């Protein structure tokens with residue numbers, strides 16, 4: 380791509396050295412061509428005007444020079460594929476704001492790099508910075524804080540291909556007519572400001588890794604930073620972070636405990652989602668909610684479709700269904716409910732990890748063999764969700780790894796994959812229920828139909844066994860987290 384470098388750093392020697400020594404080589408290393416407007420400007424002519432005595436002539440000379448620079452910059456911006464704007468800097472002034480404003484109005488993708496220069500961050504500079512940030516966000520650009528994130532951000536802008544503005548000039552009967560300039564595209568790039576609630580959970584960690592691999596960064600908020608059951612916490616979150624995308628990974632996920640804590644489960648998994656939905660609607664935020672196969676009663680004989688009737692058997696399932704209903708009743712402009720199942724990942728306790736640890740400890744393992752579902756790797760769920768967001772999907776989606784097994788078969792596969800020999804044997808739901816009468820009732824069959832995802836994205840979810848192999852590889856490399 381041809382990258383226009385809107386860097387006010389050219390005003391100072393140190394800044395010019397930074398441009399020439401760091402920024403420009405970085406962009407070139409990423410395989411892009413740099414259009415550096417400072418190379419279009421003759422420093423000697425600026426200096427000679429600076430030396431002129433104050434007065435009308437000096438003012439006029441500056442006016443002419445600025446007009447020339449403005450024209451040259453506009454031509455360069457017209458030729459570029461994307462703009463890299465340096466913010467928070469020494470001299471972000473109205474000239475920089477004009478360059479970025481022009482680029483945004485022309486529909487050029489913009490990455491703002493908020494470096495850590497702060498040499499003369501006076502009040503006016505701070506205000507212009509805010510203006511520039513607003514232009515960038517409003518036109519669907521991305522703001523990054525680290526040099527290392529610039530490449531990923533440029534790539535993701537290239538992938539999301541924001542709409543190009545047409546030239547506002549139009550020839551009509553030989554007369555050049557100037558149309559009203561097109562308004563800046565206020566439709567936000569969903570990745571401009573990403574918040575993950577339930578930030579300590581298993582899925583949240585997978586999102587952080589998946590986003591980082593795309594050069595994107597999210598702010599994760601754990602329960603202490605934002606309790607989604609508290610409306611005032613949720614209000615504060617939106618006021619403070621103004622998210623363009625909220626991935627709600629917060630939930631009361633202890634299925635058996637929910638039987639004794641139905642009210643709390645409803646407050647978090649149900650009303651909590653309602654709070655998020657209302658605020659997301661107010662702020663134009665893309666809201667993603669995760670739901671569960673446990674909204675179904677398990678009497679089905681083929682994979683459940685998204686519009687199949689729901690009938691949860693457990694307090695957890697009811698609370699998650701309440702969440703779905705709350706979201707749809709207060710639906711923001713863009714939302715996804717991703718129903719998933721039998722989730723496991725590197726972070727936090729999960730079924731295969733429990734089997735492996737107990738197996739290694741020599742505990743006998745008796746696992747039900749008459750409940751059938753699809754084990755799902757958190758990394759695959761996170762990647763699939765981002766693929767849907769990329770395609771502007773909305774509504775309810777089923778996202779699991781493909782294929783189906785019983786819990787017993789899943790335990791056997793996990794032990795096999797991790798090379799653990801354990802005393803593993805099958806049992807039935809009825810026998811398990813006798814041992815633990817307070818445990819929640821789970822659906823006997825809860826395989827979800829993931830075909831719509833494949834049709835939407837052009838790629839199928841992976842088979843569960845393949846994903847389990849990757850899970851083993853990740854744990855072998857990095858350990859359980």
Ligand SMILES: NC(=O)c1ccc[n+]([C@@H]2O[C@H](COP(=O)([O-])OP(=O)(O)OC[C@H]3O[C@@H](n4cnc5c(N)ncnc54)[C@H](OP(=O)(O)O)[C@@H]3O)[C@@H](O)[C@H]2O)c1
Pocket residue numbers: 576577578579580581582583601602605606607608627628629630631632647651668669670671672699719720721722723727
């Ligand atoms: N795990 C599964 O098998 C499975 C299956 C189907 C669907 N899902 C859904 O997938 C999503 C992600 O699940 P997961 O496995 O990643 O769950 P997880 O590891 O249990 O993470 C959930 C996180 O939410 C936090 N949390 C609980 N109450 C909260 C509140 N009131 N406000 C803010 N945060 C709160 C928890 O924090 P604390 O640790 O402090 O409580 C925890 O860090 C959930 O919506 C879940 O219902 C999971």
